[in-house]
Amino acid sequence: MSSSSVPSSSNSKPCLPWRTRLAVSFLSLLTDTARRPDGTINRRLLRLLDFKSSPTPTSPLHGVTSRDHTLDPSRNLWVRVFVPHYSSSSQSQSQSLPVIVFFHGGGFTFLDPASFAYDAVCRKFARKIPSIVVSVNYRLSPEHRYPCQYDDGFDVLKYLDHNGTSLLPEFADLSKCFLAGDSAGANLAHHVAVRAAAEQLMKSLKVVGLVSIQPFFGGEERTESEIRLAKAPLVSLARTDWLWKVFLPEGSNRDHPASNVSGPNAVDISGSGGYPDTLVFVGGLDPLQDWQRRYWEWLTRSGVKAELVEYPNMIHAFYVFPELPQAHQLITQVKHFVNAKCHTIDPS
Numbered sequence: 205m206s207s208s209s210v211p212s213s214s215n216s217k218p219c220l221p222w223r224t225r226l227a228v229s230f231l232s233l234l235t236d237t238a239r240r241p242d243g244t245i246n247r248r249l250l251r252l253l254d255f256k257s258s259p260t261p262t263s264p265l266h267g268v269t270s271r272d273h274t275l276d277p278s279r280n281l282w283v284r285v286f287v288p289h290y291s292s293s294s295q296s297q298s299q300s301l302p303v304i305v306f307f308h309g310g311g312f313t314f315l316d317p318a319s320f321a322y323d324a325v326c327r328k329f330a331r332k333i334p335s336i337v338v339s340v341n342y343r344l345s346p347e348h349r350y351p352c353q354y355d356d357g358f359d360v361l362k363y364l365d366h367n368g369t370s371l372l373p374e375f376a377d378l379s380k381c382f383l384a385g386d387s388a389g390a391n392l393a394h395h396v397a398v399r400a401a402a403e404q405l406m407k408s409l410k411v412v413g414l415v416s417i418q419p420f421f422g423g424e425e426r427t428e429s430e431i432r433l434a435k436a437p438l439v440s441l442a443r444t445d446w447l448w449k450v451f452l453p454e455g456s457n458r459d460h461p462a463s464n465v466s467g468p469n470a471v472d473i474s475g476s477g478g479y480p481d482t483l484v485f486v487g488g489l490d491p492l493q494d495w496q497r498r499y500w501e502w503l504t505r506s507g508v509k510a511e512l513v514e515y516p517n518m519i520h521a522f523y524v525f526p527e528l529p530q531a532h533q534l535i536t537q538v539k540h541f542v543n544a545k546c547h548t549i550d551p552s
């Protein structure tokens with residue numbers, strides 16, 4: 205358990221390039237326009253403006269091929285699998301690679317593995333770590349509420365455990381499986397990790413690490429950072445309140461264990477021993493940061509080996525913007541976490 209802060213060149217206000225600021229404003233406006241006060245969503249508008257990337261099954265793009273696989277057509281459960289390819293013989297493909305099961309963000313309501321930004325991020329994780337990335341298309345709220353998303357996430361693990369060879373190349377090593385996600389995807393990764401630790405029914409798959417990028421957690425209480433950054437882009441209070449309302453079971457409030465994961469209503473993970481080592485990323489301009497630090501403290505108290513990495517000048521979701529140097533830094537830190545973990549599993 206350790207905590208580290210990434211030094212930044214400026215310690216004053218956020219200094220984002222105009223391109224990032226424009227993208228963030230566009231996304232905030234788009235989600236505001238699509239959300240209706242009655243708790244429904246304008247999917248037609250979103251389909252029009254959520255730009256998609258096609259899979260690249262035959263010719264690698266940036267050194268990575270990708271392919272979509274349907275696991276259960278009845279609930280549109282599918283995954284996009286990213287596989288790195290080496291052009292030179294210096295790195296041989298006979299070397300086994302860890303598998304990262306990835307859950308995209310979007311408040312449980314928006315986006316999917318084909319969305320431009322998430323396709324690009326997964327491709328980068330596949331190439332840079334290197335790893336096989338399995339990006340999950342889980343059902344979205346408000347059409348599908350809690351716990352559909354967690355069921356879908358856990359079912360993908362079970363599917364990989366039983367049928368992994370049908371989706372993954374033979375050099376994929378499921379005994380080195382990581383869960384990763386950002387925002388709502390990191391919330392999902394947490395709950396899937398809890399379930400995987402409790403059920404322990406995997407044959408070959410073993411979850412050995414969890415990468416939690418700016419997880420979406422909350423509660424009835426308004427924390428200091430939520431009040432101070434109430435009007436932040438993407439995850440302002442008005443937006444997160446709406447997202448929780450349409451995701452959590454009707455009649456429950458934000459102290460539900462799905463959102464208030466570290467409160468008295470939380471599941472007890474201490475002593476289970478199966479919860480994986482965790483890397484938590486926090487941004488200093490993200491209103492959700494207080495909940496994220498509580499999560500890290502709670503993991504540590506529960507006996508989980510958890511590391512906290514702070515980016516003091518970063519907003520929510522910063523790492524999907526490739527023009528930010530901090531986005532590259534984060535990927536490098538994930539690479540080190542994954543490789544260190546794989547190395548302790550099989551020292552060579």
Ligand SMILES: *[C@@H]1O[C@H](CO)[C@@H](O)[C@H](O)[C@H]1NC(C)=O
Nearest residue numbers: 275359362363364365366367
């Ligand atoms: C494995 O694949 C078969 C055939 O597609 C499917 O019926 C079965 O449910 C899968 N197993 C799991 C655990 O998902």
Ligand SMILES: *[C@@H]1O[C@H](CO)[C@@H](O)[C@H](O)[C@H]1NC(C)=O
Nearest residue numbers: 423459464466467468469498
């Ligand atoms: C939510 O979490 C906070 C601690 O993080 C706790 O003080 C509060 O009582 C929680 N609420 C419930 C009902 O769990």
